[in-house]
Amino acid sequence: xxxxxxxxxxxxxxxxxxxxxxxxxxxxxxRFMEREELLIVxxxxxxxxGALLVFTSRAAAEExxxxxxxxxAGLITERRVDPWNVVRHAPLPDSS
Numbered sequence: 001x002x003x004x005x006x007x008x009x010x011x012x013x014x015x016x017x018x019x020x021x022x023x024x025x026x027x028x029x030x031r032f033m034e035r036e037e038l039l040i041v042x043x044x045x046x047x048x049x050g051a052l053l054v055f056t057s058r059a060a061a062e063e064x065x066x067x068x069x070x071x072x073a074g075l076i077t078e079r080r081v082d083p084w085n086v087v088r089h090a091p092l093p094d095s096s
Contacts, residue, residue: 001086003039006053006061008070009078015047021069029053032064040092054084 011017018025032038037060044050055061061081070076 001089003084003086004055004058004061005080005082005084006055006065007080007082008051008053008076010048010050010070011075011077012049014049014075017073018070018075021073021075024069028064028067028069032060035060038064058083 029038029041032055033041037056038053039056040052040054042052044052053061053064055064058081065071065079065081068076071079
């Protein structure tokens, strides 16, 4: 199965700067999940220094990144879109 991974590197103080944009960022993620194009999303690190998002296609990853309020607000210093060739996976635990 080939998926696409979008990785972000955030500005150092992202935790304090993201608040005004967080709801719009999460709403965008929800829209892509409803379209079944975004499978997994989350921040990396504590405190966060980046994020990892897994998409069903490169086009969806690029569309998301171009529309992300975090990018428009200057919270992302680097983004990468890469193919991810998944060779094995276990079912994800229920997150509810």
